[in-house]
Amino acid sequence: MIPEFGHFALVLALALALAQATVPLWGARTGDATLMRVAGATSIAQFVFVAASFAALTWCYVTSDFSVFNVFQNSNSTMPLVYKYTSVWGNHEGSMLLWVLILALFGALVALFGANLPETLRANVLAVQAWIAATFYLFILFTSNPFLRIAQAPAEGRDLNPILQDIGLAVHPPMLYLGYVGFSISFSFAIAALIDGKIDAAWARWVRPWTLIAWMFLTLGIAMGSYWAYYELGWGGWWFWDPVENASLMPWIAGTALLHSAVVMEKRDALKVWTVLLAILTFSLSLLGTFLVRSGVLTSVHTFATDPTRGVFILAILVLFIGGGLALYAWRAPTLKQGGIFAPISREGALVFNNLFLTTACATVFIGTLYPLALEAMTGEKISVGPPFFNLTFGPLFVPLLLAVPFGPLLAWKRGDLLGAGQRLLAAAALALIALAATFAYQRGGPVLAPFGIGLAVYVMVGALIDPIERIALFRVPLATAFARARGLPRSAWGTAVAHFAAGMLLFGVIAESQWNSERIVTVKQGETVSLSGFDLTLDGLAPRKGPNYNELVARFTVRQGGTIVDVLEPSKRTFPQRGMSTTEAALLTHGPSQLYLSLGDVSEQGAIAIRLYYKPFVLLIWLGAVVMVLGGALSLSDRRLRVGAPKPSRHAMLQPAE
C-alpha cells in the first residue's frame, strides 16, 4: 500500500503544479487578486504531497520492502540503517525525487516568506517555479518511477553500490541539490521580471539572498563531493576535471558571478539586463548539469543506469527552459530601463571585471566539457579532454581575477581611485613578496610555480582583510573602540572580507598540494618499514575482519616520526559479496593542515601488499577554504538589510556611528 500511496501523492503534486502553473499567471494578467493568491496555497500543498511521496519511498527502504523494484536493486537487509536512509537517493529514480522535493521546498519557502513581495511578482515567480516542477514530475512519472513493483518479491536486495556506502552520500547529494535547485528561484524571479517587463533594485534585494543560499549549499556540496572522492576512491586526488564535476562547477562559477552582479543592481540600479541574463544562465547550467549526469551521456559513478528515453526527456526539458528563457529574454529585455552610469574604474567596474572573467572561465569549462561530446556526435571521433586543458585555460584566467579581488571592496561606487586603492594594498603586496621569496628560498629548486602561487594566495588573503582593518581603524584607535567599530561594521562587509580571504586559503591549499605532494607506491612485507616526508610506517600485519555486509582485509601500520609512535593507521580493502565488488578504504593521518594518505593495493602470493602512500601538505586548506567561504556567505546573509521580514531598525541601532 505504501508505495502506491507514494505514487499517488506524486500524481497529486503534478496536478497541483499544473494548477499553480496557470491560474496565478492568468490572475496576474487580469489583475485578479483571488486567482493570484492560489499560487501560495498550491505551492505549500505541493510541497506537502512531494514530501509524503518521498517519505513513502524512504519507508520502503527502511523496512527493506523488496517488492519495490527500486529498493530491490539498491538496498539490502544487512545494510546499516543509515545507508538504508541514504540509499533512497543513491539511485537515479530516488535522486530525481529528492530533486523535486527540494524544488517544491524552495517554492513553499517563497510562498511563506514572500508576503511582502508585490502580488503580481509573487504570482508569476511561483507560476514559473510550477512549470519547472510539472515537467520534472512528468519526467519521474513517465520514465523514472521509483514505486514500480515486482510481481514475486525477492527475498534479498542487490545492495547499494559499495562506493556509495559512505556517510558522504548522506551529505553530498542533498547539499548539491539544494544548490542546483536553489538557483531555480533566481531563474523564476528573472522570468517573472521579464513577463512583468518591470525590474528594480527591490527585485535585486529579493533575488540576492536566495542566490546566496543556493550558492552556499552548492559550495558545500561540491567541497563535500571533492573530499569524498579524495578519501573513498583511493587515488588521493581531490579534483579530476571529470565532466560530472565540471557539471557542478559551471553553475557555481555562474552563480558566483550572479552574486556579484546582483550587488551592483541592488546598490546602484545598474547592470539590470546582464543580471537577468546571468540568473537565466545559472539555472540553465544547473539543468545542463542534471542532464549530463542523469541522461547517461557521460558514464561515471553518478550514472546509475542508462536509458535513452530519459536522456531525450531531460534534453526536451533543457531545450524548453533554456530556449524559452533566452527567447523571452531576447524579446523582453530591451524594455527594461537602463540604470545609473559609472566610470570604468569604480566598484561597479571592478564587479564587471569579476563577471567578465568568471563567465569567460565558465565558458572554457563549458567548451572542455562539451567539446568531446559534440565531436563524437558529429565525427564519431572519441577524445578525452583532461586536466592539462583546464589547467591551461582556467588557470591563466583566474590569475588576473584573483589579482583584482582585493581592489574591489577598496574602490568607491561610481568613480574610484585606482592609485589610492593600490597604495592601501601595499602592505598586502609586500607580505606577498616576502612569502614568495621565503617559499623560493625554502624549496630550493622545487617547482617554479609554487612561490608565485603562494605569493598570490598570501596577497589575496591579506588584501581581503585590509578593508575591514582600515574601516575599524585597528592599531590606530584603542582596541576597545576598534572592537566596537568592528561590531558596527555591516555584516555584509565582513562577509565579503571572509569569503575573499577564503578564496586565498583555497588557492594556498591547491598550490601547496599540487606542487609539493609526494608519493610512494611500493610493496611491503610484514615488519618492513616505508618512509616518506619524515614519517616511518611499519607494517605490523594483515588481518581479516567482518563488517555488517562486507568482509575486509585490514593492514595495520604503526607510524613513527623520529622514532616516537605518532599513530596507528588501518587502511583496508572491503569485498561486498552481494555485488562481488571491492572498495579501498584509505587511512588518513591529519597533521595540522596536512595529511598522510595511505591506501592498499593487491596482496601478492608471498604475502607482501602493495601500498600507495602520499604526503599532502596543506591539503585540508582546500576544503577549509570552501567552508570559510560559506561562512562569509552566511555573514553576508545575516546582514540587516537582507534579513527576511526584518523589523524596522531599532533606536539603538540607529544611534550607532555610520561607520
Place this chain on the structure above:
Amino acid sequence: MTRKQRRLTLIGAGLGVLALAAGLVLFALKDSIVFFNSPTDVVEKKIAPGSRLRLGGLVKPGSLVRGDNLSIRFEVTDGNTSLPVSYTGILPDLFREGQGVVTEGTLIAAGQFKADSVLAKHDEAYMPKEVADALKKQGHWKTEDTRAPGVAAGAAK
C-alpha cells in the same frame, strides 16, 4: 564619460577577455586532448609510436602477468586484435580478466603500449561506453541486461 563611451569600453574589455580565452582554448586543445582507440584502430590507423592515446577493450583472459616492483603486463583485446600493455602501479579494485578497461599512455613501439593510468570502473555491471562501442564495431557485443536477469522482466509494467 558618456553612456556610449562606457558601453564601448565594456564591449572592448569583454571582447579582449574573450579573445584571450579563445587563444588559450585553442592552444590547449592542440596539445592536451587524447584520442580514444581500440586495438584494431591502433593497427589500422598505423598510429606512430610516441603518440599519446587512450586504449580501450577487454582484458584478454589469461594474459595478466605480475612482475617485480608492481610491474604488470596484460593484453587489451577487442575480439579481433589484441595489444600488449605494460603498466607499473596499483590496479583499480575492479580490474579483472575478461572485463572492460580503459588505459591511457603512449605507444612505445609498434604493437607495444605503455600505460601510465588504468581507469577505474565504478560498478561491476558498468562497461565503459567507449569500450562498448568499440566492441560493437568489431561485432563482439552481446546485448544482455547484466544487472538483474529474469527479475527485470518480472517488474510490474
